[in-house]
Amino acid sequence: MMAEGPSANRPPHIALEATLLFRFSVSLTRFSLPLAVALMVGACDRESTDAAQPGESASAASTDEKAGAISGKIDRSYAGEMMPDAQVTDPAGAKLTLAETRGQPVLMNLWATWCAPCVVEMPILDRIAAENSGRLRVLTISEDMDGQDKVKAFFAEKGLKNLPQWLDPKNDLGFAFGGGAGLPVTVLYDAQGKEVWRVMGAYDWESEEARTLIAEATAA
Template structure:
C-alpha cells in the first residue's frame, strides 16, 4: 500500500500529524511534491544558519556554486522520508552542488543531533534556522518539506513544495539544470 506524502505545516513533537511515530522505514511512498518556477530569478535569502557545534553560515555567502536548500523538520513525516534520498543525491553530486539541509525544529540541536545520529547520513550537513529566518523568507508559513535550487549566482531556479522522490531520474534532471548552465 502506498502512502501519499504531501507536506507538513506545523508540528509539536516527534509524531506525524496522524499521531504515529515518524519513520523513514515504512511502506512504499507516493510523492506528491511539485515543482514551482514562479519565483525563478529571486535571490537566495540572507539568513544565518547554525550547526550543532555553533558554527555560523550566512546563506548568502555560500560560494560560487549551485545550492540545493532543503527546509525540513524531525516531526514532518514527508521530510523524514526525503532525507535518505537527499543524502544519496548529495553523495552523487559531490562538490558540484552544495546540498544544505536546514532544520526548522524549534528545539534545534536537541532534536537534530539525535535524528542525524540515528540515521547516519554521510553527505548531509546538519544546519538549523534558529530564528526561523528562512520560514519568514519563504512566506512565513512555508509548508515542509520545501526544497529550493539556486544557481551559482544565488538566483532561484525552481522550488519543490512537498515530498519529492530525490532518487528519481526526474530529480536528477531538475538538479542538472544548474550544471548545464555552468557548462554552457
C-alpha cells in the same frame, strides 16, 4: 349469559368462532414467521454493509493518502529571485550566512524531525549530496524548535554523513518561504545565488525528472 363449558356442550356459534380463531392464528403464524425471518436477514445484511463501510472508507482514504503523498511540483514562478540574506547555525555554534554559498549551485532543503515527508527525503538527499560532491552543495536546514539535540540524534540514527546539520532556530527561512505553511521546502539556486525553481511539499527525488533537473543544475 351462558357460562363456557366443554366444547361438546358449547352452542354451535361459539364452537365455530373458536375454530375460525384457531385457523386464523395458525395462518397468521405461517405468514408472520417467514416475514420476521426475512426482516431479520435484511437487518443483518444492512448491519454487515454498514459495518463494512467504515473499513472501505478507511481503505479509500488510505489509498488517497498514498496517492497524494508526493504532493510537491516544480515551481519556476520565483526564478531569478536572490537567495534570502539569512544566517544559520550548526549544533556546535558555527554560523553560516547564505550568501557565502555562492560560487556553485545550491540545493537548499528546509526540513524538521517531526515532518514525516522530510524524514523520508533526508536519506535520498544524503545520496544526492554524495553523488554530486564538488558540483552541487546540498544545504539541509532544520526548522525544529530547540533542534540542536534533535538534529544531532536524528543524523546519528539515520547514518547521514553527507548533509550539514544547519539550524534555523528563529524560523526566519520558514517564514520567508510561505510563512511556515508547510515542510519540506526545497529550492535550487544557481552559482550566482539566483533561484532556479522550488518545490513546496514532498517530492520524488529519485524520479527521472529529479535526476534531469539536478544534472542540468550541475552542468551549468
